[in-house]
Amino acid sequence: MLKDKNIxxxxxxxxxxxxxxxxxxxxxxxxxxxxxxxxxxxxxFITPLTLSxxxxxxxxxxxxxxxxxxxxxxxxxxxxSDAMLIAPATAATIGKMANGIxxxxxxxxxxxCKAPVxxxxxxxxxxxAHPTTQENLDRxxxxxxxxxxPSEGELASHLIGKGRMExxxxxxxxxxxxxxxxxxxxxxxxxxxxxxxYEKIDPVRxxxxxxxxxxxxxxxxxxxxxxxxxxxxxxPVSLSVHHPNIRRIDVESAEEMYQxxxxxxxxxxxxxxxxxxxxxxxxxxxxxxxxxxxxGEIALHLVPNKDIAAxxxxxxxxxxxxxxxxxxxxxxxxxAQEKLQRKNFDFIVLNTLTDEGAGFKHDTxxxxxxxxxxxIKDYPLKQKQTVALDIVNKLTELLV
Ligand code: C5P
Numbered sequence: 001m002l003k004d005k006n007i008x009x010x011x012x013x014x015x016x017x018x019x020x021x022x023x024x025x026x027x028x029x030x031x032x033x034x035x036x037x038x039x040x041x042x043x044x045f046i047t048p049l050t051l052s053x054x055x056x057x058x059x060x061x062x063x064x065x066x067x068x069x070x071x072x073x074x075x076x077x078x079x080x081s082d083a084m085l086i087a088p089a090t091a092a093t094i095g096k097m098a099n100g101i102x103x104x105x106x107x108x109x110x111x112x113c114k115a116p117v118x119x120x121x122x123x124x125x126x127x128x129a130h131p132t133t134q135e136n137l138d139r140x141x142x143x144x145x146x147x148x149x150p151s152e153g154e155l156a157s158h159l160i161g162k163g164r165m166e167x168x169x170x171x172x173x174x175x176x177x178x179x180x181x182x183x184x185x186x187x188x189x190x191x192x193x194x195x196x197x198y199e200k201i202d203p204v205r206x207x208x209x210x211x212x213x214x215x216x217x218x219x220x221x222x223x224x225x226x227x228x229x230x231x232x233x234x235x236p237v238s239l240s241v242h243h244p245n246i247r248r249i250d251v252e253s254a255e256e257m258y259q260x261x262x263x264x265x266x267x268x269x270x271x272x273x274x275x276x277x278x279x280x281x282x283x284x285x286x287x288x289x290x291x292x293x294x295x296g297e298i299a300l301h302l303v304p305n306k307d308i309a310a311x312x313x314x315x316x317x318x319x320x321x322x323x324x325x326x327x328x329x330x331x332x333x334x335x336a337q338e339k340l341q342r343k344n345f346d347f348i349v350l351n352t353l354t355d356e357g358a359g360f361k362h363d364t365x366x367x368x369x370x371x372x373x374x375x376i377k378d379y380p381l382k383q384k385q386t387v388a389l390d391i392v393n394k395l396t397e398l399l400v
Contacts, residue, residue: 013041078112125161
């Protein structure tokens with residue numbers, strides 16, 4: 001899978017930089033073309049001579065060559081690459097990446113890179129556990145970067161804990177898996193609904209809910225990374241999409257979401273209905289802002305919205321897959337199974353609000369996937385990006 005792939009290897013100032021030599025050797029052996037970009041601190045740990053010999057390419061470190069003034073174009077490099085791997089990635093580099101501090105060639109290359117980026121952190125256990133580092137890593141994940149978690153073990157400080165850069169063969173495997181995965185959903189069209197809906201009361205007020213859209217947006221990114229053409233129907237959220245294969249359609253109300261979903265569904269291979277659609281809307285929408293002084297006590301009369309999931313479940317053809325979500329507070333599995341049947345889903349993703357860190361607004365989620373064959377699989381608490389991968393793997397299993 002790595003044959004003829006163009007890989008930028010970013011190396012930063014960590015003792016684990018010696019492992020970069022093994023990474024280059026393995027990449028080159030597998031037929032990849034490797035361009036090393038090293039930070040000034042990285043050169044204190046491993047020499048450019050070693051790296052250029054192994055990669056068969058001059059190593060880039062500065063914006064231009066001191067010898068002849070040749071400009072190293074980070075833009076060209078970013079466009080050339082099929083993947084960028086930063087291994088080892090120090091806390092400083094991770095912080096700069098998370099905040100766009102483009103003061104060296106590695107960070108400018110990262111910012112110019114349109115290809116997937118893999119980050120393999122390496123640092124002392126306390127630095128890794130620090131909320132600053134964790135928050136920066138979360139930011140990188142939210143931008144669609146792939147974090148290769150460090151393992152636990154003895155560190156350069158002789159302390160034992162989590163912070164050791166993952167071994168080169170594991171890192172290479174992650175890259176290979178990614179390139180295999182990139183084709184799994186190619187030529188497939190996936191429709192995803194995400195976020196809350198807002199149901200207008202008057203021009204300035206609405207009925208909404210706490211859904212952040214993070215789960216649906218993560219699903220869209222993962223499907224696109226696996227080669228699918230994704231249409232994301234998004235309720236009002238403050239998130240952005242990153243992958244070029246995601247077409248985003250913004251809607252506000254359940255009715256608007258319904259109209260888009262039923263229009264687009266016949267063209268798609270699969271739909272994942274992740275949106276927290278309001279079940280009711282006010283029957284009347286006031287044309288002018290409702291004034292407290294004028295009205296005193298008021299009653300809102302609510303009427304039911306259309307169930308998008310049930311509608312698509314009914315429209316579903318033999319070769320189409322529909323997956324939905326359930327959020328239950330009691331008898332969760334039984335209710336989810338009932339919902340799976342009633343809405344004609346192929347599988348349902350259950351999350352319970354009672355689990356710490358799961359559900360609305362959080363970056364983590366804990367789910368159970370139940371399919372129509374009755375197979376029930378529990379997953380541990382994970383980052384929403386990783387949960388998205390589990391869900392999309394289930395979809396892939398049924399779709400291809
Ligand atoms: O019935 P309930 O709202 O619990 O069902 C949740 C599932 O149905 C989710 O997949 C959600 O996106 C979908 N749904 C929908 N349209 C509605 C209500 C729920 O698509 N009006």
